Amino acid sequence: MxxxxxxxxxxxxxxxxxxxxxxxxxxxxxxxxxxxxxxxxxxxxxxxxxxxxxxxxxxxxxxxxxxxxxxxxxxxxxxxxxxxxxxxxxxxxxxxxxxxxxxxxxxxxxPTSGYAPAIAANIISLLLVISIESMLMSQAWTMVKLWPNLWKYIIAGLSLVISLMTICVRIAFTAVQIEANLDTIPPWHMLWLIKWTVIMNVSSISWWCAIFNIKLIWHLISNRGILPSYKTLTPMEVLVMTNGLLMIIPGKSLPPN
Incomplete structure (x- = not known):
């Protein structure tokens, strides 16, 4: 054999x-x-x-x-x-x-047209980040606008700074990615920017999860006397609590495309 x-x-x-x-x-x-x-x-x-x-x-x-x-x-x-x-x-x-x-x-x-999907995907990814950050900022403001002025403006200010930093880093990353697509050369010299993009994405997600979980915990503590027993929870209530846990438990992260 x-x-x-x-x-x-x-x-x-x-x-x-x-x-x-x-x-x-x-x-x-x-x-x-x-x-x-x-x-x-x-x-x-x-x-x-x-x-x-x-x-x-x-x-x-x-x-x-x-x-x-x-x-x-x-x-x-x-x-x-x-x-x-x-x-x-x-x-x-x-x-x-x-x-x-x-x-x-x-x-x-x-042909040149073959580069279009990759370039469009990078631009769309940037628009997605802007849209998501705007959506989360809107939702966060809805939650904190009734809080005491000191905490309301501190959280709103930090949220705005984190969102703008995330978007700005993503803009720079998108420009580097598009240039790399056109040159068909991996941007190894800009590896630090790629790492910063991941860091800002993780920081942004962690910040929003922290705000939403603080609001959830505050609500549970404030209404602990009128909350139903766990035996009578509806499927929707279980889903909400599960989503809250998923905002705490880390997941597997992949490098940006």
């Missing part, structure tokens, strides 16, 4: 000059293919969740309430996020994902 392992061999092909040999391990090709499939499934799942939530909001929320900034921004955010997910999925079926361009890093044969 042969001891040769076919999975350890290389896939060899020639570059555009017809002379340069490029060798890629079979295992690396398989691993990258699996990663791309998993990524598309992830994007498709997020797209489905956005569309379901969009339908639920449009069906369940009275039309008169769409005049409120928070509800309007919810709809806008879901639409933007859906478009973003579609654009991110499109990249995986573009010419950039074809075997030769992907593994040779030779994108000279890709």
């Amino acid at each position: 042969s001891t040769f392992d076919p999975f350890t061999q290389n896939v060899t092909f020639l570059a555009a000059d017809g002379n340069t040999t490029i060798s890629i391990p079979v295992m690396l090709v398989d691993e990258m293919r699996r990663m791309m499939v998993n990524t598309v499934i992830n994007y498709a799942t997020q797209l489905g969740a956005c569309l379901v939530m969009l339908v639920v909001l449009l069906v369940m929320v009275p039309i008169s309430k769409f005049k409120r900034p928070f509800n309007a921004l919810q709809i806008v955010s879901l639409v933007i996020c859906s478009v973003r997910m579609v654009l991110l999925c499109i990249w995986n079926i573009s010419k950039f994902a074809d075997f030769y361009p992907f593994w040779s890093h030779d994108f000279s044969h890709i």
Whole structure:
């Protein structure tokens, strides 16, 4: 029986000059293919969740309430996020994902129009961050506007600073990403900016979760004498408490696209 392992061999092909040999391990090709499939499934799942939530909001929320900034921004955010997910999925079926361009890093044969989905996805991602930060700011102000003036203005001021910093860092990150897309060169020299983008995203999410949980805990303490027993909780009340826990329990974070 042969001891040769076919999975350890290389896939060899020639570059555009017809002379340069490029060798890629079979295992690396398989691993990258699996990663791309998993990524598309992830994007498709997020797209489905956005569309379901969009339908639920449009069906369940009275039309008169769409005049409120928070509800309007919810709809806008879901639409933007859906478009973003579609654009991110499109990249995986573009010419950039074809075997030769992907593994040779030779994108000279890709037309200018092929760059459009990636650039549009970056711009849409920026718009999504702006929309979400605006929505959360609106919701936070609705909660704290009845608080004592000192705490109300402190929290509103900090919220505004964190939101603006998150948006500004994202604008810079988007510019770097678009430039990298056009040059087809990873922006390793701007790795610090990528890290700062992640840091600001995490800081923003943590800040909003803290505000909403403080409000929830305050409400529970203030109304502990009239709250129903846990045995009589409705499914919606259980869902609200579960969402509160999810704002505390950290999840797995992925690098920005």
